[in-house]
Amino acid sequence: MTETLDLLMSAPFWVAVLRMATPLILGTLGVLLCERAGVLNLGIEGIMVAGAFIGWLAVYQGAPLWLGVAAAAAAGAALGLLHGLLTVTLSLSQHVSGLGITLLATSLSSYAYRVSFPKVDKPPTVTPFAPMEWLQVPVLSAQTPLTLLALALVPLTAWVLYRTPLGLAVRMVGENPAAAEGQGLSVAGLRIGAIAAGSALMGVAGAFLTLAAFNAFFFDMVNGRGWVCVALVVFASWRPGKALLGALLFAFFDALQLRLQQAGGGVLGVELPYQVYLMLPYAMAIVALVVMARRAAYPQALMKPYRKGER
Numbered sequence: 001m002t003e004t005l006d007l008l009m010s011a012p013f014w015v016a017v018l019r020m021a022t023p024l025i026l027g028t029l030g031v032l033l034c035e036r037a038g039v040l041n042l043g044i045e046g047i048m049v050a051g052a053f054i055g056w057l058a059v060y061q062g063a064p065l066w067l068g069v070a071a072a073a074a075a076g077a078a079l080g081l082l083h084g085l086l087t088v089t090l091s092l093s094q095h096v097s098g099l100g101i102t103l104l105a106t107s108l109s110s111y112a113y114r115v116s117f118p119k120v121d122k123p124p125t126v127t128p129f130a131p132m133e134w135l136q137v138p139v140l141s142a143q144t145p146l147t148l149l150a151l152a153l154v155p156l157t158a159w160v161l162y163r164t165p166l167g168l169a170v171r172m173v174g175e176n177p178a179a180a181e182g183q184g185l186s187v188a189g190l191r192i193g194a195i196a197a198g199s200a201l202m203g204v205a206g207a208f209l210t211l212a213a214f215n216a217f218f219f220d221m222v223n224g225r226g227w228v229c230v231a232l233v234v235f236a237s238w239r240p241g242k243a244l245l246g247a248l249l250f251a252f253f254d255a256l257q258l259r260l261q262q263a264g265g266g267v268l269g270v271e272l273p274y275q276v277y278l279m280l281p282y283a284m285a286i287v288a289l290v291v292m293a294r295r296a297a298y299p300q301a302l303m304k305p306y307r308k309g310e311r
């Protein structure tokens with residue numbers, strides 16, 4: 001117990017928590033934007049893979065790191081536009097379209113990697129973002145600029161959604177698209193725009209993995225983080241501030257299970273299989289989701305196609 005408490009009080013542990021939370025923060029904000037506009041985007045897993053690959057490939061080809069991030073955002077936005085075309089314009093199933101986007105993006109990234117590097121034994125590397133040591137703030141100084149960007153986007157997203165006419169319009173098309181149309185707003189335009197913006201954030205979340213957390217692209221590196229982001233949005237009741245809390249909470253248990261595995265001495269004197277530690281963050285996420293989902297006020301038009309002129 002004493003060793004566990006010492007672990008929780010150590011700065012390196014919280015550095016790891018914030019680093020592991022960064023892609024979750026970006027991805028959860030992306031899902032939140034889509035769902036606030038009334039569209040479920042299950043393409044996040046594939047979009048994160050595509051963002052990770054495109055961002056890394058751009059930097060590997062000689063582009064600056066921030067240009068790689070921009071390329072990842074553009075790739076995410078393009079896949080988001082495809083999802084918007086299928087779900088908003090053509091009114092196809094949001095579940096099927098999202099899963100199709102995930103399969104398409106993952107497969108294309110795998111194919112492009114194999115074609116670009118047909119004879120490599122290990123993934124080529126790039127020089128990733130460096131920690132912000134100049135910041136001289138505990139925990140934050142050990143992070144990269146993308147973590148600072150993710151943290152800054154939380155209040156910015158909240159301000160846009162709740163303090164601007166654009167945010168009001170996005171929330172309106174997610175709650176009552178007929179009323180939005182009655183006000184002269186383009187439901188399709190707002191929904192597709194929100195999907196593109198949210199998907200761009202998902203692409204940046206993927207780019208964080210290859211340009212900050214690691215320095216290479218490898219398969220399965222997203223490892224289900226996209227699905228966790230979808231669950232975190234429900235946990236957060238579609239609010240950016242709670243989304244940040246949920247991402248930090250999941251990252252806390254994820255970092256904790258890694259440290260407990262490394263300690264290898266069991267918890268409270270009881271030896272446990274490593275699989276118990278692996279499932280710890282997901283088990284806690286399920287418990288939190290069950291508790292919070294009962295009280296969640298979801299957007300009323302979520303997953304409901306809307307055709308212009310219909311009432």
